[in-house]
Amino acid sequence: MQGFALYPFDPPGDIAALRADLRRWLADNQPRGDVVARANCWASFDPDFSRALGAAGYIGMTLPARYGGGDRHPLERYVVIEELLAAGAPVGAHWIADRQTGPLILRYGSEDQRQRYLPGIAAGELYACIGLSEPGAGSDLAAVRTTARETAEGWRINGQKIWTTGAHFSHIMLALVRSEEDSERNAGLSQLLIDLDTPGITVHPIIDMAGHHDFNEVFFDDVLVPNGALVGERGQGWKQVTAELGLERSGPERYLSSHALLVALVDAAGPDPDGEMATLIGELAAEMWTLRQLSMSTAAKLAAGDDPMVEASVVKELGNAFEQDMPRRVQAIVDCGWDDPDDLAKLLRALLVASPSFSLRGGTREVIRGIIARGLGLR
Amino acid sequence: MSAARDMLCATARAVFADAATAGMGPIEGAGFGLLLVAEDQDGFGGDWGDVNAVLQIAGVMVPDLAVAELIAGQALQPAATVSLMAGAMGQALALSIEHVNMRQQFGRPLGKFQAVQQSLAVMACEVRAVEAAAAALAARLDAVNLDPLAADFEIAAAKLRANRAVGVVTAIAHQVHGAIGFTKDYDLHRVTIPLMRWRGAHGNDTYWAQRLGRQAAGFGGRGLWAMMTERSDVHRRAE
Numbered sequence: 001m002q003g004f005a006l007y008p009f010d011p012p013g014d015i016a017a018l019r020a021d022l023r024r025w026l027a028d029n030q031p032r033g034d035v036v037a038r039a040n041c042w043a044s045f046d047p048d049f050s051r052a053l054g055a056a057g058y059i060g061m062t063l064p065a066r067y068g069g070g071d072r073h074p075l076e077r078y079v080v081i082e083e084l085l086a087a088g089a090p091v092g093a094h095w096i097a098d099r100q101t102g103p104l105i106l107r108y109g110s111e112d113q114r115q116r117y118l119p120g121i122a123a124g125e126l127y128a129c130i131g132l133s134e135p136g137a138g139s140d141l142a143a144v145r146t147t148a149r150e151t152a153e154g155w156r157i158n159g160q161k162i163w164t165t166g167a168h169f170s171h172i173m174l175a176l177v178r179s180e181e182d183s184e185r186n187a188g189l190s191q192l193l194i195d196l197d198t199p200g201i202t203v204h205p206i207i208d209m210a211g212h213h214d215f216n217e218v219f220f221d222d223v224l225v226p227n228g229a230l231v232g233e234r235g236q237g238w239k240q241v242t243a244e245l246g247l248e249r250s251g252p253e254r255y256l257s258s259h260a261l262l263v264a265l266v267d268a269a270g271p272d273p274d275g276e277m278a279t280l281i282g283e284l285a286a287e288m289w290t291l292r293q294l295s296m297s298t299a300a301k302l303a304a305g306d307d308p309m310v311e312a313s314v315v316k317e318l319g320n321a322f323e324q325d326m327p328r329r330v331q332a333i334v335d336c337g338w339d340d341p342d343d344l345a346k347l348l349r350a351l352l353v354a355s356p357s358f359s360l361r362g363g364t365r366e367v368i369r370g371i372i373a374r375g376l377g378l379r
Numbered sequence: 380m381s382a383a384r385d386m387l388c389a390t391a392r393a394v395f396a397d398a399a400t401a402g403m404g405p406i407e408g409a410g411f412g413l414l415l416v417a418e419d420q421d422g423f424g425g426d427w428g429d430v431n432a433v434l435q436i437a438g439v440m441v442p443d444l445a446v447a448e449l450i451a452g453q454a455l456q457p458a459a460t461v462s463l464m465a466g467a468m469g470q471a472l473a474l475s476i477e478h479v480n481m482r483q484q485f486g487r488p489l490g491k492f493q494a495v496q497q498s499l500a501v502m503a504c505e506v507r508a509v510e511a512a513a514a515a516l517a518a519r520l521d522a523v524n525l526d527p528l529a530a531d532f533e534i535a536a537a538k539l540r541a542n543r544a545v546g547v548v549t550a551i552a553h554q555v556h557g558a559i560g561f562t563k564d565y566d567l568h569r570v571t572i573p574l575m576r577w578r579g580a581h582g583n584d585t586y587w588a589q590r591l592g593r594q595a596a597g598f599g600g601r602g603l604w605a606m607m608t609e610r611s612d613v614h615r616r617a618e
Contacts, residue, residue: 006515019608086604262600263601267599277596278588278593279592280588282589282591282592282594283584289532294508314503317501368500372500373497378479379491
């Protein structure tokens with residue numbers, strides 16, 4: 001990890017124009033919902049918005065045109081994503097499908113899978129969830145025990161996934177399963193693409209401490225899916241999932257999902273804030289600017305075909321700390337009641353309650369720091 | 380990095396090695412004062428990317444010499460200090476990694492203990508953040524022909540971010556080194572004491588935070604993002 005350099009963020013085409021077009025589109029397609037939906041907005045589910053966004057060409061941007069995609073450069077997609085997040089757009093319905101399932105199907109999937117799923121993903125109509133965690137396999141993902149056995153009719157799946165975000169509205173799950181009998185740890189795992197309306201699948205809601213229904217338990221009771229459900233190479237699931245996590249951890253959502261609070265804070269402070277308020281805004285702005293540089297550099301490294309696992313972990317670690325710190329520091333200096341009806345108070349309350357999850361989802365802080373330590377040559 | 384910058388860095392390492400005992404003489408003699416002077420005025424014709432690279436090396440090898448003052452004018456000293464700090468922090472991290480991989484206690488290297496690994500991961504994040512800030516500031520300065528006013532936001536953000544990293548980086552570097560890192564003989568203080576000094580030089584945390592905060596407040600909530608993206612889109616066009 002020594003000798004870190006910024007990868008130049010150099011997308012093709014006129015980026016300022018791409019930004020301006022999207023801002024105009026967002027102004028014309030103001031999402032529903034109150035200000036709280038703009039915070040942590042990649043968990044805000046709005047299928048009408050997703051469909052309109054897909055129709056405008058802002059989903060599946062990097063997929064080939066023959067699968068309904070936009071044939072755009074990954075860094076053009078990055079610009080679109082950071083604009084959507086900064087605006088607090090409700091991108092939760094299609095978020096996972098667009099960010100990781102689509103690219104993974106394109107990279108590892110069969111031609112049949114590509115034709116079947118990618119056009120719906122690009123249209124903002126087909127939603128995906130990720131079946132990784134299990135009751136006994138959280139941070140220790142290699143402890144996955146859900147089994148898939150190959151039979152003449154197809155793969156027969158038994159087991160349970162948990163903490164599955166969006167399973168209740170998703171059409172498909174990309175699941176990590178143990179396909180090889182008597183295999184241990186990260187060997188013998190495969191990825192299966194499962195249609196969630198297949199008989200034998202039960203989805204139970206888990207309500208989080210904010211009262212939201214984001215994640216679920218998913219039970220598989222002798223579920224039969226076709227042989228063609230295998231994604232990529234049998235037994236190579238661990239390698240494929242690891243690559244997928246690079247996509248999951250490096251994006252601008254790791255520092256921009258609370259941007260609505262910074263916007264509200266700056267507006268509440270007015271053009272001439274006192275010293276204490278100016279200091280807080282200045283420190284938050286400096287951190288956000290720095291995180292943006294790190295995130296853009298990581299995206300550029302990923303787009304260049306290099307593995308940014310360590311850099312992505314740095315973005316996630318610093319981004320999580322920034323987003324957890326911000327509501328605490330705002331509360332420390334802004335005098336507002338827990339139930340006050342103004343935007344700043346509502347956002348503050350929502351993010352204080354939501355923020356413990358930031359350093360859990362997508363890999364806990366401790367796991368992420370362990371990955372960075374390995375990158376330093378310490379393990 | 381370009382071949383020309385690689386050569387510049389190799390020269391800087393050799394010259395700074397002499398300067399570590401001989402003082403500024405070798406640095407002045409090698410012409411580092413001409414780094415930013417245009418080629419048609421018999422200078423090196425370098426950009427701030429070159430300055431950033433050279434000053435990161437200076438921050439490690441000759442942190443007590445006035446290399447930044449030799450290369451750049453007064454208005455660019457805050458930016459120059461960010462580069463010195465990035466270099467010194469990278470060295471503090473390198474020394475720490477080397478030490479915990481070598482030093483054994485309880486029958487294994489310190490680096491095998493999770494508590495030590497987690498501390499160094501925190502430190503590495505801070506160092507990467509400052510390196511990224513220094514590089515992004517360099518890109519901005521080069522896009523606006525080294526006009527410090529046109530890079531005022533980036534100078535403030537980068538110096539503030541570097542200042543805020545100092546406490547974490549120096550504290551963890553010393554903690555994982557144990558007593559040896561507190562001795563005069565061991566090299567760690569050669570970078571940690573300058574880091575402590577640079578935090579207060581050319582604008583401490585409050586100075587830059589209030590300046591940046593007032594600037595950001597002037598843009599308004601939505602305007603802050605619009606401004607930030609506009610500035611980086613502009614320097615991409617300029618590249």
